Amino acid sequence: MAQASLTNPTDMRARLFGAGSFKYWSVAPLLIILVIFTALPIIQLLQMSVSELEFIEGELVSEFIGLGQLDNLAKDPIAGIAIKNTLVFVVAVVLIETFTGFALAVAISRTRTFSIVYRSVVIIPLLIPPVAIGTMWSLIYDYNYGLITTILIELGVQYLPLWTADPDLALISVIIVDVWHWTSFMFLIMLAGIESIPPSLLEAARVDGANEFRMIRHVILPMMAPTILVAMLLRTILAFKVFDQIFVLTSGGPGTATQVISMHIYKVFSEQFRLGYAAFLSLLVAAFMTVFVVFYFWASRVVRRRLG
C-alpha cells in the first residue's frame, strides 16, 4: 500500500472513503470508545480530585481545593484499615488458590474418565453472578437457619461460630467464599500449562520409575514454574477488584473487619457522597494498579521469551 501523507487532503479523502478505507473505519469505533470511556475518565478523575464536589439542588457545584484531598486522606482512619484488609485478603486468596488450582489441574489432567464432566462443573463458579455466590454463602453461614449451624446442631456441637458476623472470622469467611469462586480460574490457567508439557517428558520420567509424587515435584512443577508465577501475578491483579461478594456477605463489616478498598471508595461515594475524595482515592488505586500491571506485562514477556 502506498504511504499516504496525512496532510495531503486528497490522500486523506482516499483514506476515509477509498478502497483501503475499511482498515481505518473498522477500528475507529473501538478507538473512540477507548478514548472517550477510558482515557477521559482518568482526566476527569484528575480534575475531580483537586476539587470539592457537591450537588446543590441537583446542580453539580465544584470548588477548587488543590491538594486538599491529601488532608482528607490523612484524616480518614478507614483508608489505612481498608488497605491492610485488602492486602491480607489478596495475599491469602492468591496463595490458597494457587495451591488448590494447581492440585485440581494435576488431578484432572490425570484422569480421562469423566474429564468433560469435571471441566464443565469446575467453570460454574466463574459464570454465576458473584452476588448470587454471596447470597448462597450467606445462607450457608447464617447463624440461625444456615446449613453449617444446622449440621453443627445435628452433631451436638455447643459452640456455633458467627462467621460473617464475628469480627475475627469475617475476613476468613470472605476468603473461603473467594477460594470457592476463583480456584477455577487458577485451575484453567494451570491446566493449559500442564497440557503443554510434552507427553514424552512425562513418559520418560515414568519409564525411569518416578512415582506420582516425584513426577509432580521434579517434572511438572519445574516445567510449570513460569506459568504458575504469571498466574499468581494475574490473580493478584484481579483480586484487588473484590467487591460484589463482600457487599452481599458483610458490606465491609462487622465494624471495619472486611472493609476493602473498593468497598471503602464505594461508601465514600454513595453513603458520604464525597465525590471529590472518592475520585482522589480512585486515582490512587489506578496509579498503584498501573505499576502492578506494567510489572505483570514485563514478567509475562520475560516468561514467554523463556518458553520459546
Place this chain on the structure above:
Amino acid sequence: MRQKTLHKIILNLALLVVVFIILFPVFYIVQTSLKSTADIYSGTFFFTARTKNYEEIFTGSRSNFAELTRNSLVVSSAVAIICGGIGSLAAYSVSRLNWPRWVTGGILVWLLFINMMPPIVFVTPYYLWARAAGIYDTPAAVVMAHVVLNMPLAVIMMMNFFAEVPKELEEAAVIDGCTQWQAFSRVIVPIVRPGLAAMAVLVFVFSWKEFLFALSLTTTSAGRTIPVGIANFVQEFNIRYGEMAAGSFVAMIPALILVLLAQRHIIKGLTVGAIKG
C-alpha cells in the same frame, strides 16, 4: 496393575468431592428457593416443594423481578450485540489489515489494562456523566459501562479466532473482486461464526452478572438489573430467605445453560489476559 486401578479410584473419589463442593451451594439455593419460610427456619431436609417464592418475586407487591429481569435481558443483549459488532470489526482490522506493530500492540495493552483495572476507578466519572447525559437510572447507563468493561474480552477473543483463519481466503476473495468489507462480512465472518457466537454469549453472561455499575448508575427498578435486586434482599432487616434464594437461582440460569454448552472457546475466554501456556 491393581495399584494403578486403586490410584484411579482414589483420584476420581477426590474429584467427586470437588464436584460436590462446587455443586452443593447451587443445589442448596435451589432447595431453599422451593421451601416455605417455616421449612427454612426448621432446617429440614424433607419438605414439600412449592413455587410460591418464585411467584412472589415476579408478581408479588414487595418485589419487582419482572422489571429487573426485563432490564437485565435488555442490558445484556445490547451489550452482547454492541461488543460483538465493534469488537469483531476492530479485532479483524488489528489482526489482519497490516497495522504497524505498535498500533496492534498498543491497542492490545490498552485493552488488557482496562481488564485489569478495578472497575471502582471508573464509577465516579461514569456516575457524573450518566447524570449529565440524563441517562442516570436507565438501562442505557448500565449498557455504557458494560460495553467498556467487556470490550477487552470481545476484541481479544476475536483476535484469537481470526488468527486461525488462513490468509489465502481473504486474498482469494479480494482477487475475485470483493472489497475488503465484503471479504470480511461474506467470507471471514461466516467462518468464525462459532467463535463469534461463543464470544457474544460470554459477554452476555458477564454483563448479566455485573453488579458494581448496575448498582452505582441506578437507583430504582427503572434501571436496575437482577444482581442489584438480589443484593437488596440481604440488606433488609428481616431477610426473606426463600425469595432471596429464588432470585439468586433466576440469576444463575444463563450461567447454568452456558455450562451445558461449555466448549473450548468459552473456557479460553475465561482466562483472557493470561499468557498462553
